[in-house]
Amino acid sequence: MSMAVWAGRLLFALVWGAMLANLVWPFPGKGFALFLILMMVLIAVHLLQLLMFVTVYKEHILWRRGDYWQIVIFGIIGWLAIVQSQPQRQPK
Template identity: 30%
Template sequence: MKWVLIAGKLATAFAWLMMFYNLVAPFEGNIAVILNILLAVTVFMHCFQTIIFHTLFNQLLPLKKVDYLQVFMFGVFSLLQYRQQVLDKQKS
């Protein structure tokens, strides 16, 4: 499971890089428009996931700003990582 999270985070980081690169130096054709739309959708969804993260994990784990940034940047892959931390904490 750990390698899936790492691979997912790498893919997400690559997607962010492509979308931000498109803002600086737009690609030709429709791909630039598609990447701009994907950037807007991604920002919206990751904000929503950060709110979910705060709601679910605020009482279970001590959270710092970097934790919220992780969830915003990597979305569901960070949520799964923090979920595993909570489950490990409950087992011990």
């Protein structure tokens, strides 16, 4: 599972790199608008996932501040990383 999480993070890093590269160096033609719309959809979906995970699992999971960002950036892959790290976390 650990390798799958790292592979997913790498994939999302490439996706975010393409999205941010489009902002710095706009892609020619309609590519700029397409990637801008895709970036907004990606952000909206990941924020929706964060809302769902926090409302359902707030009492069952030990959350850290970075966990919220992990879900916003990596989506379900970030959630898998949080669940995978739970046995090592100590309650406050």
